[in-house]
Amino acid sequence: MALEYTHYVVPYVLALLISVALVARLWRYRDRRGATGFIFDVTGLILLSAVYIVQLVSTDLSAKLFWWNWRFVPMTFMAAGYMITAIEYTDHEEWLTYRTGAAIAAIPVLSQLLVWTNDAHGLFYGYEYDAAANLLIPSFGPLYWLFASVAVGYLLVGIYLLLELSLTQRAFVKQSTILVGSILLVLVGEFVWWLGLVPIDPLPLTSTVKVVGFLFGVARFELLDIVPVARNKVIENMRDGVFVVDRTNRVVDVNDAGRRLANDPDPVRKPVDDVFDADLLAQGDDDSRTEIELSVGGDPRHFDFQVTPLYDRAGAQNGRLLVFRDITELKRREEELSILNRIVRHDIRNDMTIIGGRADLLAEHVDDAGRVHLDAMDESSRHVVELTENVGDLMAAITGDESIELEPIDAVGVLRTQLEQARQRFDDAEFVVEEELPEGCYVAANQMFSSVFTNLFNNAVQHHDDPPCRVRVSVECDDTTVRIEVADDGPGILESRRKEVFGRGEKGLDSTGTGVGLYLVDTLVEQYGGEISVGESESGGARFVIELPLVEDPFGRPSARSTGAAARDASAASDADAATAPDADVPPTPDHDE
Secondary structure (H helix, E strand, O other): OOEOOOHHHHHHHHHHHHHHHHHHHHHHHOOOOOHHHHHHHHHHHHHHHHHHHHHHHEOOHHHHHHHHHHOHHHHHHHHHHHHHHHHHHOOOHHHOOHHHHHHHHHHHHHHHHHHHOHHHHOOOEEEEEEOOOOEEEEEEOHHHHHHHHHHHHHHHHHHHHHHHHHHHOHHHHHHHHHHHHHHHHHHHHHHHHHOOOOOOOOHHHHHHHHHHHHHHHHHHHOOOOOOHHHHHHHHHHOOOEEEEEEOOOEEEEEOHHHHHHOOOOOOOOOEHHHHOOOOHHHHOOOOEEEEEEEEEOOEEEEEEEEEEEEEOOOOOEEEEEEEEEEOHHHHHHHHHHHHHHHHHHHHHHHHHHHHHHHHHHHHHHOOHHHHHHHHHHHHHHHHHHHHHHHHHHHHHHHHOOOOOOOEEEEHHHHHHHHHHHHHHHOOOEEEEEOOOOOOOOEEEEOOOHHHHHHHHHHHHHHOOOOOOEEEEEEEEEOOOEEEEEEEEOOOOOOHHHOOOOOOOOOOOOOOOOOOHHHHHHHHHHHHOOOEEEEEEOOOOOEEEEEEEEEOOOOOOOOOHHHHHHHHHHHHHHHHHHHHHOOOOOOOOOOOOOO
């Protein structure tokens, strides 16, 4: 096969070299959504450029026709690759089935059969040979225009998907513009050639510009890093209903969860007030949250409704984002807590008030030996009434927007009081304090702090198999934290249940924990900014460890920790002075002047 250089080959050589260099860069993104189709496109571009180069430098007419016939295979690769890129990028992968793949593959196969038999029917193309310029000047037949129509159809499908993306998701306008603008350049180049305005096919050249634009989008606008499918997957998988409305309050986008809330199965392009029974936008201003009730499937549901304004680059509002979060179960739980709150604060308090009043009536009928027990009963009833008030406050804070007011409380003082009450409640239990309890350990808490120790002591005794029960208490206090340990010699808690013992993860009164007591302990310690953990004691029982941050003494008194440290420092200083002072039994050394 004879070859001869022609200047027409220069742009195709440049296109080939640039395309090879770019595909090496593009290969790094091969695992990204949308990259597969574009790799097909660039592969077709490389093959097409190579075919054109060989065809142009060949001087033998049969060789020119041979390579001319091969050009239709990479052209199909390029058109189909662009369409696949758009399909993947816009999250329409359901279109890419084995059937559509077979149909796409059939085009180049059928085209090649028709091209290689063109001498017999002449329906694909005709040609004239310009020997002086060594160029084939084609004339296209009906089968070629059918082939070209299919290829252009592939491109138009991709253009449509990308334009739809840019209209519905403004965040991807730049990416869509790059992909659509570059392919329009390719189409314009082909129309110019079909009209005979240029002597050679500019397809490899314009396609190279397209690839350069694609990689510019990858580098500049994260074309393959931030893709619409990521947004779609997140939004569609959300349990919250999401609606996007334009400035005229028409729905322009909605996820599946939102469609289930709407009265209309296809709410897009319809006024939002027609989609719902309620006048939603009148219930919440821009950038606001409120609670609303909607009928879903005939059942009333409660939602946390949030409206967020959407702005364009100029700062003008061009729409709103509506988010519906279903809080029906949360409202139901709040109602259950409200009922329990009412029981605690009303029924129990009333009964304990009666018990306290009867105790007062019995006071004059009880001798001195029984008065100790009567006083203890009266004090316990008053304590229960106080607890009902505090539990009610805690529930109000948990179920509402109120915050629990904390104040400096002497942790060790509360612990001592609760130890004495526990000894009175459980005569057959032994409560032992290890080492001397420190003073001045103040924590940020409220009057419910006593319930932490009450429930831990109750838990130790009530879950003890064989009395008597022995409970050990110890306290360590440093400059920032107080660490309180309550350990018993009971059956202990299995390691597999230690994470569940407080009902963590359930956060409800029907949790898998041991009940309300430890759940309340965990809730209070968390409210106070501390942590609680459970392990195994030295005797094999349960060991609860509470760590709480310290706060300043409200009375400005130095704590036992600080005074103790000062005493140690003073003692150390005194010892140092004694070590450096002269011995009293040794006379001083006389000066030389004497």
